[in-house]
Each structure stands twice: as C-alpha cells, then as structure tokens.
Amino acid sequence: MKVVAYSIKNFEKEFLARANQKKHDITLISNPLSLKTVMYAEGKDAVVVFTNDDVSAPVVHKLADMGIKYIATRSVGTDHIDKQAAGERGIKLANVPVYSPQAIAEHTVAMAFALNRQLILANKHANNFDFKLDGLLGFNFSGKTVGIIGLGHIGLATAAIFKGLGCRLIGYDVAFPANAPGITQASLNELLQQSDIVSLHAPLLPSTKYLINKNSISLMKDGVMLLNTSRGGLVNTADTLAALKMGKIGYLGIDVYENEKGLFFEDHSSDNVKDPLLAELIAQPNVLVTPHQAFLTHEALQQITEQTIRNLDLWQQDKCVGNSCACAVSCRI
Ligand code: NAD
Numbered sequence: 001m002k003v004v005a006y007s008i009k010n011f012e013k014e015f016l017a018r019a020n021q022k023k024h025d026i027t028l029i030s031n032p033l034s035l036k037t038v039m040y041a042e043g044k045d046a047v048v049v050f051t052n053d054d055v056s057a058p059v060v061h062k063l064a065d066m067g068i069k070y071i072a073t074r075s076v077g078t079d080h081i082d083k084q085a086a087g088e089r090g091i092k093l094a095n096v097p098v099y100s101p102q103a104i105a106e107h108t109v110a111m112a113f114a115l116n117r118q119l120i121l122a123n124k125h126a127n128n129f130d131f132k133l134d135g136l137l138g139f140n141f142s143g144k145t146v147g148i149i150g151l152g153h154i155g156l157a158t159a160a161i162f163k164g165l166g167c168r169l170i171g172y173d174v175a176f177p178a179n180a181p182g183i184t185q186a187s188l189n190e191l192l193q194q195s196d197i198v199s200l201h202a203p204l205l206p207s208t209k210y211l212i213n214k215n216s217i218s219l220m221k222d223g224v225m226l227l228n229t230s231r232g233g234l235v236n237t238a239d240t241l242a243a244l245k246m247g248k249i250g251y252l253g254i255d256v257y258e259n260e261k262g263l264f265f266e267d268h269s270s271d272n273v274k275d276p277l278l279a280e281l282i283a284q285p286n287v288l289v290t291p292h293q294a295f296l297t298h299e300a301l302q303q304i305t306e307q308t309i310r311n312l313d314l315w316q317q318d319k320c321v322g323n324s325c326a327c328a329v330s331c332r333i
Pocket residue numbers: 076077078097098101104149150151152153154155172173174175201202203204205207208229230231255256292293294295296
C-alpha cells in the first residue's frame with residue numbers, strides 16, 4: 001500500500017521501520033497534515049496521522065478528491081478527525097484503541113509527584129548550589145482521596161498506581177466499569193467535592209468539552225491538585241488560571257492544552273509572540289506543563305507503530321470494512 005505518514009518525528013522512525021518491515025511504501029513527512037501539506041498525499045492509498053494533525057472536513061474532502069481511501073491515526077483519541085466528512089466520502093478510519101495505558105498513567109503520577117514534592121524547583125535550586133528546604137514542603141499521598149474521571153484503560157491504570165500509594169480511590173464514568181477494583185463509584189459532583197487530587201482520563205467529546213470550568217472548580221476542595229493527561233479541551237484554561245491565582249487550585253499538571261495544535265511537538269522558544277494564556281499559566285507557581293509526552297515510552301511507541309501497520313495490513317487484505325468491521329483490533333472509531 002502507498003502511504004504518507006504526517007508529523008513523523010525522529011524518535012519514531014526506527015519503531016515505524018521495524019514494524020513495517022518494508023511491507024508498505026511509506027513516505028515520512030515531519031510536518032503536520034494541513035491544507036498546506038495535503039498535496040503530499042497525491043498518489044497514495046492511505047494517510048497516517050497523529051493527534052495535532054488537521055483532519056477537519058476541508059482536509060478530508062481534499063484527501064478524498066485525491067483518492068485517499070484510508071486514514072489511520074497513531075493515537076487512542078480521535079477528536080482531531082472529522083468522522084462525518086470521512087464517512088460521507090467513504091474513507092475508512094482506524095485508531096490504536098489501546099496501547100500501553102501504563103505509559104500515560106505513570107506520566108500522570110510522575111506529574112503528581114513532581115508537583116507535590118516541588119522536584120522542579122528543588123532541581124532548579126540545586127543547579128545553583130542552593131540546598132535550602134524553603135518552598136519544598138509536600139504532603140503524603142497515602143490517605144489522600146484521588147478522583148478519577150474516565151475509568152477506561154488509562155484511568156484504571158492510573159487508579160492502580162495511586163492505590164499502591166495508599167490513596168482512597170473514587171471514580172466517575174458515564175459507563176462505570178463492572179470491574180474497578182478498590183474504586184468507589186461517585187457522581188461527578190461528589191468526586192469534585194471529595195477529591196484531594198482530580199485526574200482526567202475521559203476522551204474529548206461534546207459532553208466532556210470544558211468539563212472543568214469555573215462552576216465545577218467551585219465544587220472542588222481548596223488547594224486541590226488537578227491533573228490532565230487526556231485532552232486539553234476538557235479544561236477551560238482561563239477558568240483554571242483564575243482558580244490558580246486565587247489558590248482554589250493548589251497544583252496543576254497538564255500534558256495537554258486546549259490550544260496545543262501548532263504549538264506542541266515543536267520548538268517555539270524563539271517565537272517573538274508566545275501564546276499569552278499558556279505563558280501566563282506556566283508563570284504560575286505549582287504549574288507543571290509537559291508537551292503531550294505521556295505516551296512517549298519505548299513500549300508505547302512499539303505498540304502504536306505495530307498496530308498502525310496492522311491496520312494498513314488489514315485494509316490491504318480488504319479485511320477491514322470500516323465502522324462495522326468485525327476484526328477485533330482496529331476500526332473502533
Ligand atoms: P478509554 O476509551 O479506554 O476510556 C475512556 C473512558 O472515559 C471510558 O470508560 C468512557 O466511558 C469514559 N467517558 C466517556 N465520556 C465520559 C464522560 N462524559 N464523563 C466521564 N467519563 C467518560 O480511553 P483511554 O485509553 O483510557 O484514553 C483516555 C483518553 O486519554 C483518550 O481519549 C485520549 O484523549 C487520552 N490520551 C492521552 C495520551 C497522552 O499522551 N497524553 C495518550 C493516550 C490517550
């Protein structure tokens with residue numbers, strides 16, 4: 001199959017090559033898919049994308065006009081793809097429904113540790129040979145209540161780690177899982193009211209857009225720690241910034257940001273004008289921002305690339321029939 005893969009960074013090239021074994025003819029493009037770069041899909045059968053690629057309706061229609069039949073995203077989340085436009089044009093879609101949930105769960109808990117124990121500040125001081133303890137006071141996770149919103153693969157993996165730290169676990173999910181060991185089911189409001197730490201693991205959907213806003217924040221405990229490794233759009237950043245300034249939110253750890261498209265995954269350090277909202281957020285104490293890197297482990301990259309190649313294989317063998325596909329591994333979009 002002739003394929004163009006967008007947003008390919010150096011770190012994933014070897015994983016993709018190993019998974020592909022030269023089966024598919026894949027052109028690697030470092031830039032994201034957009035109306036400006038869509039022409040690289042000319043003459044291809046399939047397009048491979050990532051979370052910050054523009055797979056909106058105008059781009060999907062251009063791809064369809066060029067004869068693209070398949071779009072495979074190297075992600076769990078599919079909120080960047082206009083599924084309706086793809087369906088209308090007969091383009092089949094596939095994602096990587098599950099890969100190493102531990103990668104994202106471990107990063108979430110790493111952020112919690114770094115925030116709680118002021119590891120970034122301590123290291124910054126140590127770099128100046130300043131070994132004072134001022135400003136480094138933390139708390140024990142043991143005994144604290146952690147509220148997990150979205151108890152799918154990643155939410156459950158995150159809960160298991162916090163459980164191991166001796167935390168009390170409560171969870172909210174529109175489809176609370178039958179098997180959620182040690183997690184007490186709560187309503188969204190109960191979770192927000194009781195949690196010392198709130199961790200977001202739901203997909204970005206119309207129903208989860210700005211789930212965290214000034215009203216939901218007002219229900220939270222004073223000094224709460226908020227963690228978001230799901231999608232930026234779940235959090236109203238302006239409301240969160242205001243709550244941080246008032247001390248209502250005590251700690252914020254985000255691996256995703258609502259306006260990250262065109263910003264994350266690239267070096268913008270020499271830009272004259274920087275995203276003002278994010279710049280102000282980063283300037284607050286007790287805020288930790290990472291560049292959508294929670295997935296970035298060897299294990300996860302291997303699984304992502306292997307599943308992506310398997311999706312292409314299945315399409316090539318005409319085994320996948322889109323949304324009504326019977327195969328167990330792909331076409332879950
Ligand atoms: P999943 O599908 O296994 O679980 C999602 C859970 O959210 C499901 O149990 C679902 O019922 C629940 N949910 C849906 N709507 C909800 C709502 N309105 N309120 C509460 N819960 C709701 O997905 P997953 O593998 O656990 O991934 C979760 C999200 O994490 C993905 O959608 C993706 O956006 C994000 N993600 C981020 C990274 C990263 O690198 N930061 C990597 C992978 C995934």
